[in-house]
Every structure is written in structure tokens, then in C-alpha cells.
Amino acid sequence: MAEQAQKALIAFDTDHIKRYVFATDRLKEIRGASSRLDRLNRDDMVKIAKLHGAEEVYANGGSGLFIVNVDNADTLGRAVQQAYRENTGGGASITYAILPLTDQFNGKKLTEVARIDVKSELSLLRWKLRQAKDSPPSTVALPSHPFMRPCDACGVDYAAVSPKQNEDNSEDDADISTDARYCRSCYEKRQEDRDVKSKIITGKATKDRLLWSRLIDALAQAHYCTVEEAKGITRPDSFNESILSDKSQGYLGVIYADGNSMGKMIEEKLDTLQKMQIFADRVDDAIFTAVAQGIKKTLSKPEATPRSLTPIFPFDVLLLGGDDILMVVDAAYACQLAVAIAKAFRDEMIRCDKDDKDKLLAGLDFSLSVGVLLVPIKYPFGLSREMSEAVLKAAKKEGAKRRKAATVSAKNGNIQSDDGSYINFMVVAGGSVLDYNDAYGTLHTVKLDVKDPEFYATLRPYDLATFDLLLKKIYEGKGLGRTKLHQVREAVMQLNRTTSILEAIGILRTWKPKERDFILKVMLEFNDRYHRRREGIASADTTLVQVPPVFPWFIDGTDVYRTPLLDFIELYDFVASGVQEEEGR
Ligand SMILES: [Zn+2]
Known part of the structure; x- marks a missing residue:
């Protein structure tokens, strides 16, 4: 009798997502970088895994988990790493860790083993992944030669590519000259943003499970615009007035949200691959639904104006997936949108739990924390993003403290007065303090x-x-x-x-x-x-x-x-x- 192959779990996690996505302040590059990572994660990673005979537990939010024959695991890990390197011009990387499973998994399909308790295996795998991330391979020194020209987008790496004549390189980038040269990393980002743009226009953007495809589907389901209408709507070109209405007073709203204690919940409550799968998919789906419903509730459908004959989405999405949202919108609607998203996320998770007869994730408490930053549109986006992150962090910190207090209070028979979602905001006025904690310090x-x-x-x-x-x-x-x-x-x-x-x-x-x-x-x-x-x-x-x-x-x-x-x-x-x-x- 042929021996049945031993199985292993392989976990992936993208390194320094924000450093890659926000390497430059330009909207197209940010959006392109985000879409490229999303494609690598949801699409390429899954395809490569299939080629190696692996089965997907989940692949979203920058990470992934698969079950694979132990002999193929390392080759799979390296193949995914190579895809990340090649498709980002070396700009992004991914770490993986492998954990061989016991004999009871030998030769079995995921569906057959999905209910086996693997809590301790998962926790060991997480530990191995953290170890691997903490000890990255030695960094390659950048060449520094006075005759080498730096990239016109990031100014950090050396330019290697000059875009072809027919690429709409500079038509809407007033700050980039026609003979611009880019490093491989920035070039790939811009290319991806163009690809997504043409996919939206041709209507191909609903055929896959990538960021904008899913967002357009979700917007259609929320009755914001139909898939057909979306073809005629474009995204903003840059962080400029095209995002803003005449109500914005020149201010942009940056909304940064993420799930509360998701990591802790995963570690403590998810003990089977089935639960891991349901959890990852449910949170990821709910994030898209929540954003689409929030948009429907708060923003009107874009129409052609004398200023722009092609209607422009009055928002843009910079990161979306897993339990993360980073988006920009007219400041006049940012607070309402933030509330609507947090509410919709909560409702969606409750609805999913009701629909799930097996109650597999019962007892898990899902909520979002949101930071809203209102900032003059002229502000460098990198700075705005960092500030919005600080605003979100303060919300999460206080939220965790109050949730703990509320739990104690609930145990003493009192009624919990909130659902765990916290919202924080900051308005950056001209000449005001730029650090959230400094600003907060002056208020008490x-x-x-x-x-x-x-x-x-x-x-x-x-x-x-x-x-x-x-x-x-x-x-x-x-x-x-x-x-x-x-x-x-x-x-x-x-x-x-x-x-x-x-x-x-x-x-x-x-x-x-x-x-x-x-x-x-x-x-x-x-x-x-x-x-x-x-x-x-x-x-x-x-x-x-x-x-x-x-x-x-x-x-x-x-x-x-x-x-x-x-x-x-x-x-x-x-x-x-x-x-x-x-x-x-
Ligand atoms: Zn560059």
C-alpha cells in the first residue's frame, strides 16, 4: 500500500504593507500599490498554491493559510515569495512559515480535516511566522553612484524604467515631467493602477475577487450604483479638488478603521481550520459590505459636472480587506460615513451569526474602531495618513479600556451601554498641533x-x-x-x-x-x-x-x-x- 503523503500548514504574511503602499504621496501610486498587493494575495497566491496541490483555508487581508503536502510546502513558499518580488519590482515581500501536521491528516482533503482541533498547531505556526518576520534576510545595499538617476516618483530607488510613449504617463500628473523615469517598484504600481482603471471602464471588474471588482459588486448590492453605471464613473486622479464637493471648505476626510481585538479572538477562539476559514471570509466580506452600505447611506451618486464630464466617485479606497479600511472622502461627509460604516459592519456580523445555524463563531464579539482626520487637501498625504493612524490608535486604546470596564460592570448586573465600536476624530486647522496626543493633552x-x-x-x-x-x-x-x-x-x-x-x-x-x-x-x-x-x-x-x-x-x-x-x-x-x-x- 502506497504511503499517504504527510500534510503541513503553511501561513503567509505580507511584510511592511504600509511602507510599500505609502512609499509616495501620489494617489495613483498608492492605489496601484494597494491593488497590486491585493491581486498578489487573493489571486496569484491562490493560483500558485493550487499548482503545488495546496488547498486554501483563506487568502485575504495580506495573509494566507493553506494545507499542502509537506514535501511541496517549501517550494510553494518560495514560489509565492518570488511572485511578490517580481510583481512589485522588489518593493514588497512576504514571509511564510510551515508546520508539519500529525499522521491523522495524512492524504486527507481539507473538508475531511477542517473540524479537527488544531489550536496548538495554529499557535505554534503563528509563533514560527513571527520568528521568521523578526529575522528578515540581510538587506541589499542600494547602489549609490552619482551618475545614476533616482526615481521620479519615490526619489529613493534608482530609475530603471522609462514609460513607453503610449502610456498615459504625465497627462494628469502636472508634477511629473514627460520624460519621467521610475524605479521598478513605482513603475509596477502605476501600471497596476492603469490596469484597474481599464478594467472598471470595460466592465471586466466584476469577474474576479479583487478589491475594485468586489467593491463595485458591493456598491451595486447596496444600490449605490449599478455595475453598468460604474463603467462610466472614474476615480479621482490625485489628492485634489476632484474628490471634494463645494461643501468641503478645502478639507479632506481620511477614514482609518480596523477590527477590535481580532488577533486576540483568532488566537483564543479559533481552534479548527473550518472556523479560521469562516472567520476570515466573514470579516473580509463584512468590510466590503459595510463600506458600500456606508457610502450608499452618506454620499450621493456622482454625476457629470461642468468641471468634470466623466462622473468621479466622491471617495477613494486606499486599503480594504482583512479587517482594515483606509479611505478618503470629502470632509463634509467623513464623520457620517465613519459612523455608517462602523454600524453596518456590526449589523452585518450580527446578521451572519443569525444565518449560521451551526453557530460556529457564536460568542465572538465583532466591532470596528475608526479614526477620522479632517485635514486641508493640500497637506502631504503621508503626514495625514500617519496622523489618522494615531487618531485610530487612541480610539482603540480607550475602547479596549472601556470594554474591559464594561465587562466588569456587566458582570455586576449593569447594562452595557455601547457595542464596542469607538470613533475618534481630529481636525487639523492651519497652524494647529500636528500630533494627536499633544492636541489631546491640551484638552484636559x-x-x-x-x-x-x-x-x-x-x-x-x-x-x-x-x-x-x-x-x-x-x-x-x-x-x-x-x-x-x-x-x-x-x-x-x-x-x-x-x-x-x-x-x-x-x-x-x-x-x-x-x-x-x-x-x-x-x-x-x-x-x-x-x-x-x-x-x-x-x-x-x-x-x-x-x-x-x-x-x-x-x-x-x-x-x-x-x-x-x-x-x-x-x-x-x-x-x-x-x-x-x-x-x-
Ligand atoms: Zn520609485
Whole structure:
């Protein structure tokens, strides 16, 4: 009897995705790099694996997991590495790790072994993958010769390719000359972006499972635009006014989101290949659905304008897949879009769980954290991206802390008041602080003595429901005088309970009764929400708590003073301007 081949698991993970994708500040190269990695991951990796007789557990979000005969595993790993090197001009690389499986897997198909407990094998494989990533092969020194010309796009590597005459190289890149030369890496990125563009126009973009194909499918399913209509819509050329509406005030919104504690969930709860597969696919699908539904809910379908005869998508997607989203949109719609995406993701995960009769992922808690950065369009994108990442990190950190506290509180019989999704934002005004943590530091006092009261001029980061409340209040408050709002900001920023209160009450007196009532009602509602959360009161109870706020503050527990007013004012110009269209539709 022929001996049945021993099986192994092979795991892949792309190295330094962001360093590769965001090597330059130009939208086309970023988008091309992102699409190229996506294709390598979802398409090429899977094809190469099949050639080696491997079966796919999953392949998305920059990583992959396969089951393969142990004798073929290393050749497969090297073949995938080579594909990454060749197709990115050496710009991106991928690491793999192999774990041989026990005899019970010998000669079996994935479907036959998918339910076997492999928790410890997976954890060992993860450890091996981390080890491999921590010890990369020695880097090759770049040639440095005074006669070698650097790449016109990244300026780092040496130019090796000059685009052919017929490639639309410079027609829409005013900053790149017609005789531009690129390094292999940048050249491949630009090529990929062109390929995707022609695929969208010819309608071929729905035949595969790549980023834009799936996004267009998802947009069609969300009834934003049909697949046929998508052919006539183009993507923005660069980070310029073509992305913005006349409501943006020259500001771009950068939305950065990712899943909460996904890594931890995978390690602790996923003990079979079947669960790994369902988890990876479900999260990846939900990300696309959530983005498409968010877009449908927030943005109108693009139309031809005198400025651009071809309609342009009013957003662009820079990273999408796994549990990551990075996209840009008109600042006037960014906050609403962020909320809509986080909500839709949550709903989609709940729906999937309901539909799954076997309840394979029951008990897993899926949610997103989102960072929103509103930044002048002229800003270098690399800087904006880094800032948006810091804004997201702060949301995740605070979210993890509050989730932990909420779990303790729930165990004590209290009601959990949020779903684990957190949203954070930052507005970069001309000349403002560029570091999120520095900016946040100026918005609260530091307790020097136990008896000191604490002042928080911001409620950031927000749980989803509270942020939604803030946005609603901003729509309703449209028409409040901007000057008075800015006076309130000055009063709040005193961060004390003497002059800040005196000044704020003084401003309140100058408001018309209707406006005064509105602002006081806003304070009462936030006061109420924090009170309920503290006391664990269900939100079904609709009477507001009768603890009056100390304008411009409300007191959270003992001696902690908070206010939503500064956040209200910061977002006021953006959110209020973005809402008109909504009403008109
Ligand atoms: Zn380059």
C-alpha cells in the first residue's frame, strides 16, 4: 500500500504593507500599490498554491493559510515569495512559515480535516511566522553612484524604467515631467493602477475577487450604483479638488478603521481550520459590505459636472480587506460615513451569526474602531495618513479600556451601554498641533492632588451611539451663530470651574431663548447619557435625569467635569455643511 503523503500548514504574511503602499504621496501610486498587493494575495497566491496541490483555508487581508503536502510546502513558499518580488519590482515581500501536521491528516482533503482541533498547531505556526518576520534576510545595499538617476516618483530607488510613449504617463500628473523615469517598484504600481482603471471602464471588474471588482459588486448590492453605471464613473486622479464637493471648505476626510481585538479572538477562539476559514471570509466580506452600505447611506451618486464630464466617485479606497479600511472622502461627509460604516459592519456580523445555524463563531464579539482626520487637501498625504493612524490608535486604546470596564460592570448586573465600536476624530486647522496626543493633552487637566477636580474639554474617543448623538445635535443646531460658539470654546478652554462657568453663562444670556434652550438641552442629553452609563440604567427609560449640568460642563461622577461643546464646535462647520444635501434628497 502506497504511503499517504504527510500534510503541513503553511501561513503567509505580507511584510511592511504600509511602507510599500505609502512609499509616495501620489494617489495613483498608492492605489496601484494597494491593488497590486491585493491581486498578489487573493489571486496569484491562490493560483500558485493550487499548482503545488495546496488547498486554501483563506487568502485575504495580506495573509494566507493553506494545507499542502509537506514535501511541496517549501517550494510553494518560495514560489509565492518570488511572485511578490517580481510583481512589485522588489518593493514588497512576504514571509511564510510551515508546520508539519500529525499522521491523522495524512492524504486527507481539507473538508475531511477542517473540524479537527488544531489550536496548538495554529499557535505554534503563528509563533514560527513571527520568528521568521523578526529575522528578515540581510538587506541589499542600494547602489549609490552619482551618475545614476533616482526615481521620479519615490526619489529613493534608482530609475530603471522609462514609460513607453503610449502610456498615459504625465497627462494628469502636472508634477511629473514627460520624460519621467521610475524605479521598478513605482513603475509596477502605476501600471497596476492603469490596469484597474481599464478594467472598471470595460466592465471586466466584476469577474474576479479583487478589491475594485468586489467593491463595485458591493456598491451595486447596496444600490449605490449599478455595475453598468460604474463603467462610466472614474476615480479621482490625485489628492485634489476632484474628490471634494463645494461643501468641503478645502478639507479632506481620511477614514482609518480596523477590527477590535481580532488577533486576540483568532488566537483564543479559533481552534479548527473550518472556523479560521469562516472567520476570515466573514470579516473580509463584512468590510466590503459595510463600506458600500456606508457610502450608499452618506454620499450621493456622482454625476457629470461642468468641471468634470466623466462622473468621479466622491471617495477613494486606499486599503480594504482583512479587517482594515483606509479611505478618503470629502470632509463634509467623513464623520457620517465613519459612523455608517462602523454600524453596518456590526449589523452585518450580527446578521451572519443569525444565518449560521451551526453557530460556529457564536460568542465572538465583532466591532470596528475608526479614526477620522479632517485635514486641508493640500497637506502631504503621508503626514495625514500617519496622523489618522494615531487618531485610530487612541480610539482603540480607550475602547479596549472601556470594554474591559464594561465587562466588569456587566458582570455586576449593569447594562452595557455601547457595542464596542469607538470613533475618534481630529481636525487639523492651519497652524494647529500636528500630533494627536499633544492636541489631546491640551484638552484636559492633569490631576496633581486627589482633591483636584478634573476637566475634559472633549468626550473623545466616542462610542458609536454617543458620536451619533453629537452629529445629530450638530445637524439640529445648524444656524447657531458661529461667533458665539467660538466664544464658548474660549470659555471651555479655561478648564476650571470659576471663570469658564462665569464667561459661558454670560454668553448663554446673549443667545436668543430658542438657541439657549437648544444648547442647554444638548448639555442635558449628554449629562443624561453619562449618568446612565455610570449607574447602569437602561436606555429604554426615556425621562432625562434631573441632575442639571453646570454650564458649560456636566459633572461625571464626583469632580470630573466634561463637555461635548468643544467637539460640537470643532465639527460644526463640516458636519452642518454636509447635511443639506441629505435633507434635499
Ligand atoms: Zn520609485
